[in-house]
Structures are given as structure tokens and as C-alpha cells.
Amino acid sequence: MSEQEPTSGSELNEVEQTDKEHVFGTWSFQKEVSPTQVVDSDGVRFTTAAGDEYIDFSGQLMCSNLGHSADAVADAIDEQVRETAYIAPNYTTEARSELGRKLAEVTPGDLSKTFFSTSGTEATEAAIKIARAYTGKQKIVSRYRSYHGATYGSISVTGDPRRLKAEPGIPGTIKAPDPYAYGSTLDPMESVEYIDEMLELEGDTVAAVLVEPIVGSNGILVPPDEYLPRLKEIAHDHGALLICDEVMAGFGRTGEWFGCDVFDVEPDIMTMAKGLTGAYQPLGATIVTSEIAEHFEENMFCHGHTYAGHPAAVAAGNAAIDTYREENLIERASEVGEYLGERIEDLAEKHPSVGDTRGVGLFRGIELTKHPEKRVPFGTREDKISPGSTVVDEVSARAKEHGTYVANMINTLIIAPPLTITEDEIDEAIDAIDAALEVSDAAMDSVSTT
Ligand SMILES: Cc1ncc(COP(=O)(O)O)c(C=O)c1O
Structure with a gap:
């Protein structure tokens, strides 16, 4: 070539x-x-x-x-659309319940209940709302060299320069330094300790720390092995959740199912899209631990979309996961x-x-x-x-x-x-x-x- x-x-x-x-x-x-x-x-x-x-x-x-x-994914979409092209989110389909179960299987630890959307951006929006609702706190700490989506909430927690065009954005977003040994003045492990200090100084007001376990479009930044476990410890010490954005790093790209698996860390909330269907359908997902899921038994899950769990998209997700597995x-x-x-x-x-x-x-x-x-x-x-x-x-x-x-x-x-x-x-x-x-x-x- x-x-x-x-x-x-x-x-x-x-x-x-x-x-x-x-x-x-x-x-x-x-x-x-x-x-x-x-x-x-x-x-x-x-x-x-x-x-x-x-x-x-x-x-x-x-x-x-x-x-x-990926013919199996194309066929699954075709079959699903012919059977039931669309049904409202208050109904379900075999494909939706099956994909919910499969995601609980392939994601680490106790992540068990999913909200389906149609993009990585929407997966981030849901994660922010869930973290705020669950903790009762408002602030989200994310990092400068990051991308989490295009809409107002998700671009506000994004660090990359595209955010500047959307400022001031939503309130309560704070940026932290990155694990970027080549280009930052801080050593990656110094940068994570700086986040500890940030959370200390913010008092008990931070709902979540949101990171890409391995930063994607902002430069493929791979932190040292100790970084993500330490970040989770810092977040929890300060009563904040750890949200891992796996939109780009997820679904095999790193040689593990998810970027956080590279570091053996189970986040409290994980977002996914892209590889979830191998891009055969637009599908985003936000999965949470059973403890967070339980919170919404008595508190309203105040979020949704017309196309949440769209049959064709979840059918593609099922077939994609089967393909990752069957073809190793x-x-x-x-x-x-x-x-x-x-x-x-x-x-x-x-x-x-x-x-x-x-x-x-x-x-x-x-x-x-x-x-x-x-x-x-x-x-x-x-x-x-x-x-x-x-x-x-x-x-x-x-x-x-x-x-x-x-x-x-x-x-x-x-x-x-x-x-x-x-x-x-x-x-x-x-x-x-x-x-x-x-x-x-x-x-x-x-x-x-x-
Ligand atoms: C890490 C990460 N999060 C979120 C998004 C937003 O996903 P989407 O473009 O599907 O809305 C992207 C898109 O590139 C991404 O790389």
C-alpha cells in the first residue's frame, strides 16, 4: 500500500x-x-x-x-429491525435485557446495572447526573487532557481546548493535572497527589472524579500502574466516586476488556460507547455498581431518552460482544x-x-x-x-x-x-x-x- x-x-x-x-x-x-x-x-x-x-x-x-x-453484527441489526424496529424504553426486548446482563459480566467487579443511550457524550451526561443524584454533591473533578463529549455537561468536564468554545459551561466542574510524563511539569504520581490536595481543599463537595483510564484523543496517556488504584483511594477517602470513561479505551483496545482492567481497578461508574457495537450502531452505556443502583429504588432515576435501549443498537451490542468473545x-x-x-x-x-x-x-x-x-x-x-x-x-x-x-x-x-x-x-x-x-x-x- x-x-x-x-x-x-x-x-x-x-x-x-x-x-x-x-x-x-x-x-x-x-x-x-x-x-x-x-x-x-x-x-x-x-x-x-x-x-x-x-x-x-x-x-x-x-x-x-x-x-x-463484522457480518454477525450486521445480521443481528437486520433481524432485530425486521422483528421490532423500535419500542419505547418502558417496554423491553430480549436484546436489551441480554445486553444488560452481558455488560454486568464483562465489566469488572460489582458493576451491574446499565442506562443505555446513543453516544459517549450521553453516557457521560448520565454519569454526571447519577453521581450528583447518588452523592447529593455537585462538583466533578476531571483532567485537562481529556475528552468526555460535546454537549454542555460533557464538554464542561472535558479538558481539551474544544471546551473553551463552550465556556462557561455547567457549574461545578474543576480541572486537575494529567499523568503526562513527557509534556507536563508534574510527574504522574505527583499529579495524582495534587488531586488529593484539590479534593481536600474543596471540602466535602465533590461528587466524582472522572477520568479516561488511558487518555485517548488527548494523546494516548498511559499512567503508571499505581496511578489509577491511588486515584480511586483518593476519591473514596474524600467521599467522591470514581467514574471511568471507557468510551475509547474500552472493548479490547488495550488488550483487556476495559482500560481500567489494565490497572485492576473497579470504578463506581463506567461509561462506554464506540467499541460497544464496534460502531455498527450508535450506542452509549453507563453502568453502575449495585450499591449505586439500589439508591434509585427509593430515589427517582430522573433521566431518559426516546432511544434509550433502541432495539437495533442493543442487538448490535450483543452481537459485538459475542464477536469479541468468539474471535478472541x-x-x-x-x-x-x-x-x-x-x-x-x-x-x-x-x-x-x-x-x-x-x-x-x-x-x-x-x-x-x-x-x-x-x-x-x-x-x-x-x-x-x-x-x-x-x-x-x-x-x-x-x-x-x-x-x-x-x-x-x-x-x-x-x-x-x-x-x-x-x-x-x-x-x-x-x-x-x-x-x-x-x-x-x-x-x-x-x-x-x-
Ligand atoms: C473518551 C471519550 N469519551 C466520550 C466521547 C464522546 O463520545 P461520542 O463522540 O460518541 O459522543 C469520546 C469521543 O471521542 C471519547 O473519546
């Missing part, structure tokens, strides 16, 4: 032009939006109307965990992920603009730098909400010219392919990134003396 001819340029076809005119591009200055029509997807690849085929090295938005040919995809992610890690290290040795590599399983990041000693980034948080492209965007664009789609965010290439990817396919994608990193290596030469 790295031998593929450069792709066909930026002229829009009729579909793309119509789309540009009538549909908003997400998180973008609209004049910069250039939609590409996709006409086919199969395995780990997708094909555009212009006939260009790409390896999907980021599983689209880090969600296509099952690849693009979680174990596979761990094994193939080792190989991916080795190949990324090859790139780091070869390319001086690779500043840091991080990750676990099939969830990896390559952070770029203009200046290895000073760790100067090519892309900043400000760039994320400004017009124009960065060198990191150009690296992704060059990889695409070589047949590989790899997402990037701020200063990091985000690698999260379908868990079905083979070592040969990894090699193809690594070759494309190898060629693309020439862009950042060259940009580095021209700035590193400044």
Missing part, C-alpha cells in the same frame, strides 16, 4: 459538494471542510468514490474495533499490539521528529517534536481551535497519500486499528507512516536551530 500512487487531489465530486453545502463538518471552520465520499469498506480497509483505498489505522474515530466486515479479539489485541509496539519503536529510532511513543495493545500514540531536547510540539492546543493545518496534519495527509488513514490530535498520531488487523497490514501502515514522518523530520531541520 505504501507503493500506492498519490491520491486524486481535493476536487469535490457532486455528492461531496452537496454535502459540503448542506451538512456541517464537525469541529471545523466550515471553509476548511472537504468531505470525502466513501463507497465501500471491508476488513481493515475503506474505499473512496475516487477509487482510493486506505488501511484504517485509527478505526475511523477509534471506534471500528471489529473492522468493517481481546487476547488478539494484546498479542498483535505487542508487534505494533515494536514497529512503532522502529519508527522512533529512525525518525528524529518522533518525540515520544506511548500506548498499550492496539491503542498507541506517536508524539512529534520540533526539538527532542526541548520537546517543542508541532501542534499546540491553540492550533486545535484555530484555522489552518499543522505539521502533524500534514504528516497524516502524507500517510493518506501512501494509503493509510491515521488520525491525529494536537501533537500526536492516534493509532487504534480494528482488533482484527494482521501483522502484514500493520507493516503496510507502518511503511506509510515511515514515509509520512519525512514531513516532520524535514520541518524539524528548518526550525530546530531557533
Whole structure:
């Protein structure tokens, strides 16, 4: 695939032009939006109307965990829609009760009762409301380098720069530092002790500490092994809950079912979406411990959506979990992920603009730098909400010219392919990134003396 001819340029076809005119591009200055029509997807690849085929090295938005040919999931959706396309949430279906049971099985410890929604954003909203209702306290502590969703509550607890456009947001949200050894002035374990101090200083007013166990789009930040257990201890010492956002890290990406399993930590509340259906249907889920669930026996669970537990979505969730299990995809992610890690290290040795590599399983990041000693980034948080492209965007664009789609965010290439990817396919994608990193290596030469 790295031998593929450069792709066909930026002229829009009729579909793309119509789309540009009538549909908003997400998180973008609209004049910069250039939609590409996709006409086919199969395995780990997708094909555009212009006939260009790409390896999907980021599983689209880090969600296509099952690849693009999970027929069992497609069939389950089809069967469910033909049987009962929709029924209100006050009824149930076999698929909904079955998925509730399965989630209690695959999530750690005593997590046992789920609220279904249709996105990671809504899963966060439910988690915030549940934590507030259960504790009777209002504040949510989350971290700067995080993404938890787009709506007002979920963007308010989000740390990444997109929050700035939605401020002041909802009251009672507080940001903490991150376990980011490469780019933060605080050591990760110092940062967790700082959260202890924050909670102490806030008095008994914090409902929950909300974190991605392994930070996704804000740079694939993997904390030290002791970090998450200590964070749970800190939260509980101060009468706060621990909420783990598993929207991106969950469902096998790390080589475990969930990111928190990597650290043997059971949160009080967990949110999920993306890999929950392998992106075959929009489905979010918020699962809580039986103790929290019990609270709502006598206190109203004051939350819901028309599409809570939508039959087609929960049918997809069941079939996705069956597929993870039957095809041993979680174990596979761990094994193939080792190989991916080795190949990324090859790139780091070869390319001086690779500043840091991080990750676990099939969830990896390559952070770029203009200046290895000073760790100067090519892309900043400000760039994320400004017009124009960065060198990191150009690296992704060059990889695409070589047949590989790899997402990037701020200063990091985000690698999260379908868990079905083979070592040969990894090699193809690594070759494309190898060629693309020439862009950042060259940009580095021209700035590193400044
Ligand atoms: C960790 C995390 N939480 C929440 C969300 C929001 O999910 P959605 O885009 O499905 O609303 C995302 C989306 O990328 C995410 O990565």
C-alpha cells in the first residue's frame, strides 16, 4: 500500500459538494471542510468514490474495533429491525435485557446495572447526573487532557481546548493535572497527589472524579500502574466516586476488556460507547455498581431518552460482544499490539521528529517534536481551535497519500486499528507512516536551530 500512487487531489465530486453545502463538518471552520465520499469498506480497509483505498489505522474515530466486515453484527441489526424496529424504553426486548446482563459480566467487579443511550457524550451526561443524584454533591473533578463529549455537561468536564468554545459551561466542574510524563511539569504520581490536595481543599463537595483510564484523543496517556488504584483511594477517602470513561479505551483496545482492567481497578461508574457495537450502531452505556443502583429504588432515576435501549443498537451490542468473545479479539489485541509496539519503536529510532511513543495493545500514540531536547510540539492546543493545518496534519495527509488513514490530535498520531488487523497490514501502515514522518523530520531541520 505504501507503493500506492498519490491520491486524486481535493476536487469535490457532486455528492461531496452537496454535502459540503448542506451538512456541517464537525469541529471545523466550515471553509476548511472537504468531505470525502466513501463507497465501500471491508476488513481493515475503506474505499473512496475516487477509487482510493486506505488501511484504517485509527478505526475511523477509534471506534471500528471489529473492522468493517463484522457480518454477525450486521445480521443481528437486520433481524432485530425486521422483528421490532423500535419500542419505547418502558417496554423491553430480549436484546436489551441480554445486553444488560452481558455488560454486568464483562465489566469488572460489582458493576451491574446499565442506562443505555446513543453516544459517549450521553453516557457521560448520565454519569454526571447519577453521581450528583447518588452523592447529593455537585462538583466533578476531571483532567485537562481529556475528552468526555460535546454537549454542555460533557464538554464542561472535558479538558481539551474544544471546551473553551463552550465556556462557561455547567457549574461545578474543576480541572486537575494529567499523568503526562513527557509534556507536563508534574510527574504522574505527583499529579495524582495534587488531586488529593484539590479534593481536600474543596471540602466535602465533590461528587466524582472522572477520568479516561488511558487518555485517548488527548494523546494516548498511559499512567503508571499505581496511578489509577491511588486515584480511586483518593476519591473514596474524600467521599467522591470514581467514574471511568471507557468510551475509547474500552472493548479490547488495550488488550483487556476495559482500560481500567489494565490497572485492576473497579470504578463506581463506567461509561462506554464506540467499541460497544464496534460502531455498527450508535450506542452509549453507563453502568453502575449495585450499591449505586439500589439508591434509585427509593430515589427517582430522573433521566431518559426516546432511544434509550433502541432495539437495533442493543442487538448490535450483543452481537459485538459475542464477536469479541468468539474471535478472541481481546487476547488478539494484546498479542498483535505487542508487534505494533515494536514497529512503532522502529519508527522512533529512525525518525528524529518522533518525540515520544506511548500506548498499550492496539491503542498507541506517536508524539512529534520540533526539538527532542526541548520537546517543542508541532501542534499546540491553540492550533486545535484555530484555522489552518499543522505539521502533524500534514504528516497524516502524507500517510493518506501512501494509503493509510491515521488520525491525529494536537501533537500526536492516534493509532487504534480494528482488533482484527494482521501483522502484514500493520507493516503496510507502518511503511506509510515511515514515509509520512519525512514531513516532520524535514520541518524539524528548518526550525530546530531557533
Ligand atoms: C473518551 C471519550 N469519551 C466520550 C466521547 C464522546 O463520545 P461520542 O463522540 O460518541 O459522543 C469520546 C469521543 O471521542 C471519547 O473519546
